[in-house]
Amino acid sequence: MEIRIVKSMSKIERDDWKPLESRNFPFTDYDFLASLERSGSLGERTGWFPHFFAAYVDHRLIGALIAYLKTNSYGEYIFDWEWANGFHHHQIPYYPKLTSSIPFTPATGTKLLLHSDYDQKEIREEVDKALLSLVKSSSCSSIHHLFIPQDELQAWQGSGYHLRYSQQYHWHNHAYQCFDDFLAKLKGKRAKEVRRERRQIAEQGVAIELLTGDSLDQMASDRFYQFYLATLDKKHGLDYLTQEFFRLVFQSMQDRIVLCVASYEGDWVAASLSFQKGDHLYGRYWGSTASFRSLHFELCYYQMIDYAIAKGLKLFEAGAQGRHKIQRGFVPSWTYSAHKIFHPAFDRAIAEYIREEKRILDQAMEEDQNRSPYRPFISEKSPC
Template sequence: MSSSDIELQAVPSIGDIPAEAWDACANPGGKRDAGESTGGASLPGSGSCEGLRERYNPFVTHAFYHALEASRSAWPRTGWAAQHLIARRGGTIIGVVPCYLKSHSRGEYVFDAGWADAYERAGGRYYPKLQVSVPFTPATGPRLLVRGDISDARQVRELLVKGLMALCRTVQASSVHVTFAQRDEWELLASSGFLQRTDRQFHWQNEGYATFDDFLGALNSRHRKAIKRERREAVAPGITIEHLTGNDLTEDAFDAFFDFYQETGSRKWGSPYLTRDFYTRVAETMADDILLVMAKRNGRWIAGAINFIGSDTLFGRHWGAIEHHPFLHFEVCYYQAIEFAIRRKLKRVEAGAQGEHKLARGYLPKETYSAHYIPDPGFRHAVADYLKRERQYVAQSVDELADYAPFRKGDGDGS
């Protein structure tokens, strides 16, 4: 088959795309139980993008995007106008790209406000731009979504990339930004002229630990003692910790969590990105994909963190509190996530953006990837030069930070 029999279309709402068709592209292997392994085998049609579809990712599901858009968290009035790109062959949707026309650079976690300022000072118009991402979600996942049962998956992905570039011209956007992409997609996008950018996050890796104490045993003495002290002091004032998932997710718990989220959002962003309705919608459609870690004192919820569960990854998203106690943030967000991942036999915990403080708690630096299409040749040249230097800095910082990992390095480390 050839790409000539494929039709591309931009769709202004996730609601206009059947959930079954979207999810057949987003997670073509279906939803597997946590900890289940595919044995490293690529799915049919993976082509040279081997491994892109091995894992179930909750953030690229139709349900997650629908909750964002239907709750008016990501919609035109908040600067997220959907322009989802779909590819059809013979009436069947075989590929999709989650894409938004943006009027600002908020809620992306790959920061380009400096680019916008420089371009506009030079007389250009940076907004609108096209953003290929999961709104408000700095988690790596597939972005060029293609059904797993077709034989020419790479060609379809290449056509989707060309479609993004054509859409950029059609809507008169300044650029296209594909953020938190998987590395294979990052390389494919680069082969089509996208500029490559890297950043770093901190992820915890499960090395086959059976218990949290096994994990502690892999740390050097100083960090092991520090974590034990932090965990002990976090719950000292009569605080208890509960895990809520599935049927345990109640509106009462989400009411409390939304209060926590608003408190944090007002301090960090001025106003929170997500509406209360978003949480109701994901609880209705994705309850088994959600883990709320909630702290309670004197019979009321005082803090919590929301996580989403993939087939081999626990994705930490955001947290908040109405009472502030020493080390409670570390306990609720990091240590409880590690315990859950060990119990579920998940391979990793991705704890979200930024945070060098995570290093001392066993989360190691990992590169993240984004790709950027900039048609203006002068602006493209300036950004390319900047990104070359930035990639070198990121790679160096990842290596340097890894040297400070808290894990035991030998018998002479005092552990």
Template sequence: MVEDLSSVDAARWDALDHGGSPFLEYGFLRALERSGSIGADSGWRPRFVLIESGDALLGAVAAFLKDHSYGEYIFDWAWARASERAGLPYYPKLVIAAPVTPATGPRLLIAPDAPRAEVIAGLVIAVRELAAAEGCSSVHWLFTTGEEQTELAAHGFSPRASFQFHWQNRGYADFDAFLAALTSRRRKQIRKERARARGAVDELEFIHGRDLTGDDVAAIDRYYRQTVWAHGGIDYLRPGFFHALRELTPDRVRFARVRVGGETVAGALYLQTERNLYGRYWGCDRELDCLHFETAYYAGIEHAIREGLSLFEAGAQGEHKLLRGFSPAPTYSSHWIAHPGLDAAVREFLTHEATHLAAYMAELEGLSPYRRG
């Protein structure tokens, strides 16, 4: 177990199977470390669990000791209150997640040629031992894959269901082909919103991370903080993070930059892998009609089609995404609480929660903007 990823070889870490997600890759995690977004003073204290055989890294887990539940997006505040009322300290707890990032991806990082079941068993044992040694009340795996949730259930972790809105590329040739799959009403709405947004600006283009200027990175940072503060949130990503991200993993970074009269007035940060696109942070210096929808959604869909990407995740929440081509998609987490009584109560809660969630997702499916038949 190591507390700083700089002591791990980058190539060995990135050779593990990350499932097309960039958020536990070496560059992203090191940008978090270098900027102080994770570390002793952030509330995310890293503990990287490694399984090695000689010089080979067979598997790893990025775990974090937490003294709060901020920045997780799978909410357990009610569990914490119930625990405290019962006289049981809930913190510290151990969280296995991509810090402050509500995006699905492998949390059990396994070498492609390693014996998966054996490595998982070893990692789970190591995680439980770490939790016990650090006095943690519980262990939480957040935004796992569906396969991992099943595997963790076999090791005694309770599955929890949630959902987001994701866009799936159904082999569209271009944006018009995507629109053709929608109902007439939704096609007209999207065309109208795009026309309003595009008519108000001179330029919207995707800038590759290698081509970002210092001013571009400063704009990304500014837009992130403006948007977070405007919604009463917390800017978990500290100053310097976006500069470090551009430096350490430029091939993952894309900036949808909006300009008027040669001046950058809005933009959205994306991360891109070989098959997936992730929309992260949007912001603007000028409020322009429908520009958020264009920059954070429609331009992202168009870019994903052009690049041949299969999935576009545009972040947490937002039922308004449903009307713009995004569909409800399940997300997964797995939980274990050391105290048997509290663990049993949480399991019962999760059973009821899953029933209500299934009914709500069925209702959302009935509101799909896609043509039937």
């Protein structure tokens, strides 16, 4: 087995990569990763430099770890700024570091893609050796695997990584037949609030439509980009993604994208962009150029829950953070990362940091679980 460090998706054939792609996770698709590069969303401007660890047997690609050499901590959503500050305070470089993650995407899914016809344990072990080799040659301070699935925790911990817990809010489809079926499972007050928020959309004269497939043309991508910029302006965020990125994914990933558009008097005033693959749905971006009550909740939550129910999807991840999601049917969920620090003193300090952080998060998780919007289980006929 040969492990090659590939610094651009353009060096890998699309047909060779396709058999490795995840069944439910669109962000490891060749087209998504290639669009990030081709659009100028990576590199010096944002501090993400592709370093894919590709495993070959007889020139056949049998596995790959998606990773990036990082010169900052922007766009990761697992925050290590305090760690970096600690390094810098002692005049020890924290960057570069090696991060296995999907740029600007706080969504859970494997970044270690393995061909089912080969020994997956062997591929993992060889990739891990190659990671350590690159760390030495590049003077990296650390390795970070972000938003990893739960079934990978034991393997990374066994390789000497510290496991770190974070929290998001996810929606699960319990075989709902329609949106009213979902509402029937909520506590009365919560269901009433959701109905009121949805009613406000029509009362304000806002029209909603979902665009998929051939409807996702360049005009749609360019209009959505303006909404993306509007959100960044409001939050003083960084424009990691370029206009060309949206043009490329709207063209190459039409079968993965769900664009939810709000119009007022015939003009687009807001939109949300989600990605679907298999039975999972991921809400990623949203923006608006006008203010309407409850519009964010309608585009980013309720319309996507409606869509997930109609399509029989099992999971909807609506992005990072947001305790307000609980009262709208989302439940607190753990997310996971794994970290290896190569400075002995900082390794011990960060291990203690992670243990204390987990203790605090356990309390927050318990509080959130006690705020569940769902009624105790009652077997009853669907209202649909």
